[in-house]
Amino acid sequence: MQTIQRLPAEELFKNEIAALIAAEKDPIPTGWQMSPRSVLTYICGGKAGKTKITPKYIGNQRLVEICIATLVTDRALLLIGEPGTAKSWLSEHLTAAINGDSTKVVQGTAGTTEEHIRYSWNYAMLIAKGPCPEAMVKSPVYHAMEQGAIARVEEISRCASEVQDALISILSEKRVAVPELGVEVPAQKGFSVIATANTRDKGVNDMSAALKRRFNIVVLPAPNTLKSEMEIVESRVQQLSANLDLFAETPDTDVIEQVVTIFRELRNGVTLDGKQKLKSTSGVLSTAEAISLLTNSMALAGSFGSGRIEPRDLAAALQGAVIKDEDKDSISWKEYLENVMKKRGEQWRPLYHACKELR
Numbered sequence: 001m002q003t004i005q006r007l008p009a010e011e012l013f014k015n016e017i018a019a020l021i022a023a024e025k026d027p028i029p030t031g032w033q034m035s036p037r038s039v040l041t042y043i044c045g046g047k048a049g050k051t052k053i054t055p056k057y058i059g060n061q062r063l064v065e066i067c068i069a070t071l072v073t074d075r076a077l078l079l080i081g082e083p084g085t086a087k088s089w090l091s092e093h094l095t096a097a098i099n100g101d102s103t104k105v106v107q108g109t110a111g112t113t114e115e116h117i118r119y120s121w122n123y124a125m126l127i128a129k130g131p132c133p134e135a136m137v138k139s140p141v142y143h144a145m146e147q148g149a150i151a152r153v154e155e156i157s158r159c160a161s162e163v164q165d166a167l168i169s170i171l172s173e174k175r176v177a178v179p180e181l182g183v184e185v186p187a188q189k190g191f192s193v194i195a196t197a198n199t200r201d202k203g204v205n206d207m208s209a210a211l212k213r214r215f216n217i218v219v220l221p222a223p224n225t226l227k228s229e230m231e232i233v234e235s236r237v238q239q240l241s242a243n244l245d246l247f248a249e250t251p252d253t254d255v256i257e258q259v260v261t262i263f264r265e266l267r268n269g270v271t272l273d274g275k276q277k278l279k280s281t282s283g284v285l286s287t288a289e290a291i292s293l294l295t296n297s298m299a300l301a302g303s304f305g306s307g308r309i310e311p312r313d314l315a316a317a318l319q320g321a322v323i324k325d326e327d328k329d330s331i332s333w334k335e336y337l338e339n340v341m342k343k344r345g346e347q348w349r350p351l352y353h354a355c356k357e358l359r
Contacts (some may be wrong), residue, residue: 006243008103009056009096016042017097019051029072031148031190032098036068042097043068043090056093057086058232063218067094070216071150076171076193078156078215084286085220086232087196091152094194099149104140108155108163117141117153117166118176131180141167141193142176148188153195158204164211167193171214200284222287226272229260229287236291241298248302251294251309258351259314262341263290266322266332271340278340279332282325293317315354 010017017034020042026035034042041048043064045055057064070077071094079087095102106116119142125135144151156164170176174187195215197207223229233256241250265271269280283289293314300313323329341352 008101009092010100010102012239013042013054013056013096016048016051016053017100019048020053020097023048023051029190031188033100034097036072039068039094039097040064043093054235057090058228058235059086059220059223063220064090066216067218070218071098071192071194074174074192075216076195076214078195078197078212078217079220080197080199080217081220082222082286083198083200083284084288085222086287087198087220088154090220091154091194091196095150095152099190101149102152104144104149104151106140106151106153108153108157108159110158110160112159112163114163114166115139117163117170119178121180133181136178136181141170142185144193145170145174145176145185145187145191148190150190150192150194153193155198155201156195157197157201157207160205161208164205164207167195168208168211168214171211222267226257226260226264229264229290230256232287233260233290233294237294237298240291240295244295244299246295246298246302247307248298248305249308251298254347255297255309255314256294258348259290259293259318262318262322262336263287265340266336276340279335281322281329281332283322283329285321289321293321296320311350311354312358314351315358318355319358 020034020038024034024038026037028035038048040061041053043055043057044061046053067077067079067090079091081087092102095104106112116139119139120137121131122135122137125132129135138146141151141153143149153159153167156167171193174191175184177184223232230253234253237256238250241248261272263285265278266281267285269278270276271278294309294317296317297309297313300316301307301309305313322333337352337355341348341355
């Protein structure tokens, strides 16, 4: 029985990765475990021998090709976009396919320091023995340089400028100096960095032009059609529910379509048919939030309901997802209920009444 709450991508999809490696026919770059074509198949789906490869990213395949081609060179990769556009998800799966290890991660926050990018020290051992290799605590980036692997830096725009500057020197020189030991550690072939940045956080710690020049930048858009967003939501909800004890049936297509329609309309400020303008909410209402909303609805249905998502389960989760700013979002949500959802006919009426009752 699995007891780990969240397995890394290379563990969840180890059979697919093994099948791709076994069926490999193309040249493999130094430090990689499979060819760029096989990485593309792993990300976008296909077949490896008799094994079906499930798509991990549903979107523009050319963007994925650009990401993979960037990592073949000595350039780092920066994925930017709105929250919930699968930046971290794509980053994790790229490293899982290329190195078989997606766990060399630096999580960017206001508390991230330069030591998280370079190295720090075990101070008890430092006092006892002085500067020595055994006393060094290597960062995920340091380990990646030593092993010729790929490190991930999440939410790089949330890091302070001195942290970003530390990354500039590593990406430029492809080596890290350790003056305490009088050595410089060069990066092995295959080393690279995949960073992610949230366009909503642009003003937190804006990246310098010098740092941006060290990256190839790929912008990940939100899904451009209702159908593609529904496919993403459905596949991720199925994957998540398989690893969680939700005790509920996965939502049917009609439920997913309702949630995705509501999110797309409030996100874009217009109904899907383009005939009615709407007040947008303060939240992003991303694809990732739609996935979270449906898993939360499943938890409600499994724990306190019939085991099948009902309108009251969906309404409770919708309320929390849509209304982030009580003053502004309550007005937008009330107008959406009365001017859009109420007029959509019988299929939407149970959800409308459940939302009204909860309010």
